[in-house]
Amino acid sequence: xxxxxxxxxxxxxxxxxxxxxxxxxxxxxxxxxxxxxxxxxxxxxxxxxxxxxxxxxxxxxxxxxxxxxxxxxxxxxxxxxxxxxxxxxxxxxxxxxxxxxxxxxxxxxxxxxxxxxxxxxxxxxxxx
Numbered sequence: 001x002x003x004x005x006x007x008x009x010x011x012x013x014x015x016x017x018x019x020x021x022x023x024x025x026x027x028x029x030x031x032x033x034x035x036x037x038x039x040x041x042x043x044x045x046x047x048x049x050x051x052x053x054x055x056x057x058x059x060x061x062x063x064x065x066x067x068x069x070x071x072x073x074x075x076x077x078x079x080x081x082x083x084x085x086x087x088x089x090x091x092x093x094x095x096x097x098x099x100x101x102x103x104x105x106x107x108x109x110x111x112x113x114x115x116x117x118x119x120x121x122x123x124x125x126x127x128x
Contacts, residue, residue, distance in 0.1 A: 001060060002057045006054060006057040009050045009053035012078060013051065015046070016047035019043045019046070038088065039086060042081070042082040046082040049078040077115055078108065085105055
């Protein structure tokens with residue numbers, strides 16, 4: 001078990017729950033439906049990544065390869081993807097031009113995809 005990654009996964013999960021509740025109960029009065037929907041995508045991906053990281057961290061001893069690259073891409077990808085979406089949802093309120101933050105979202109999403117490709121590739125290569 002990797003305690004550091006487990007702690008990160010727990011932080012991702014509980015903060016996603018908090019953000020989700022905030023979005024469901026508070027944002028209706030402040031954001032458009034489209035912005036709320038976008039915000040919810042960030043919450044959903046953060047929650048899924050947190051759960052995925054938790055499962056991998058709890059079962060790390062079953063893998064016979066180093067998970068560091070998986071963890072790094074997953075962590076930073078989730079931060080870039082979800083948090084850029086949160087910022088974009090509020091871009092009108094905080095007067096932030098979207099062309100600054102907008103390109104970060106697909107970079108984060110690509111990093112998340114790469115993290116899972118790294119994991120799958122290493123599982124395929126792993127000998128029994």
